[in-house]
Amino acid sequence: xxxxxxxxxxxxxxxxxxxxxxxxxxxxxxxxxxxxxxxxxxxxxxxxxxxxxxxxxxxxxxxxxxxxxxxxxxxxxxxxxxxxxxxxxxxxxxxxxxxxxxxxxxxxxxxxxxxxxxxxxxxxxxxxxxxxxxxxxxxxxxxxxxxxxxxxxxxxxxxxxxxxxxxx
Numbered sequence: 001x002x003x004x005x006x007x008x009x010x011x012x013x014x015x016x017x018x019x020x021x022x023x024x025x026x027x028x029x030x031x032x033x034x035x036x037x038x039x040x041x042x043x044x045x046x047x048x049x050x051x052x053x054x055x056x057x058x059x060x061x062x063x064x065x066x067x068x069x070x071x072x073x074x075x076x077x078x079x080x081x082x083x084x085x086x087x088x089x090x091x092x093x094x095x096x097x098x099x100x101x102x103x104x105x106x107x108x109x110x111x112x113x114x115x116x117x118x119x120x121x122x123x124x125x126x127x128x129x130x131x132x133x134x135x136x137x138x139x140x141x142x143x144x145x146x147x148x149x150x151x152x153x154x155x156x157x158x159x160x161x162x163x164x165x166x167x168x
Contacts, residue, residue: 014039018065018073020048045076047108051101067094068101075114075121079148084117084165091121099132106133112141113159120157124168 013036017025023042030038051069054061065073071087071094078084109115115138122130144158151160 013037016073016077017041018043018045020044039077039081041073041077043076045110045114046072046105050108051105066098066101068097068105071097072105072109072114072118075117076111078117079162084147084162085168087117088121088124088165088168092125094125095127095129097127097129099129102129103133103137106138109138112139113145113147116140116145116157116159117147117161120154120159120161123156 015034015036015038017038017040019040019042021042021044025040046069051066052063053066055064064070071090074082074087074090078087106115106118119130119133119135119138122133140158144153144160146160148160148162152163152166153160154166
C-alpha cells in the first residue's frame with residue numbers, strides 16, 4: 001500500500017492509497033481517524049514495486065509513489081475523482097521527472113487511457129524529458145478513447161478531453 005497524493009482535489013483533504021488487486025484494508029486502518037478522507041484503490045495499473053520509494057516518518061517507514069508513478073495514478077482517478085484541468089496544472093510543474101523511470105512505467109502501464117492522457121499532457125506542457133521517451137514501446141491500443149463526453153477530439157493521441165483542457 002502506498003500514498004499517492006494528498007489534497008489534490010478541492011474541499012476536504014484526501015489521501016489516495018493504491019495497492020495491488022485483492023488487497024483489503026484492515027479494520028484498524030479503516031476505523032482510525034486519520035484526519036483526512038482516505039480514498040483506497042486496489043488496481044493492477046502498474047507493477048507492484050516499480051516507482052516506489054521509502055518514506056520515513058518518526059518510528060515507521062512506508063512505501064510511497066515517486067512523482068512519476070503518483071501522476072500516473074492520479075490520471076487513473078481522473079476525471080471521476082480528480083479534475084483533468086487540475087491534473088494538467090500539476091503536470092506543468094513536473095519539470096524534473098526521470099525519463100528512464102517514466103519509460104518503464106509507461107511500458108508496463110495497463111491503462112491505455114492513462115498512457116494517452118499522460119503523453120497528451122506531457123506534450124502540451126512541452127517538458128524536455130518528454131522528448132526522451134520512446135513512444136513506440138507503449139501500448140496505445142487502437143481506436144479513440146472518450147475521456148469526457150462532449151469534449152474535444154485530439155487526433156494525435158486519439159482522445160476526447162474537456163474543451164477547457166485543450167484551450168489552456
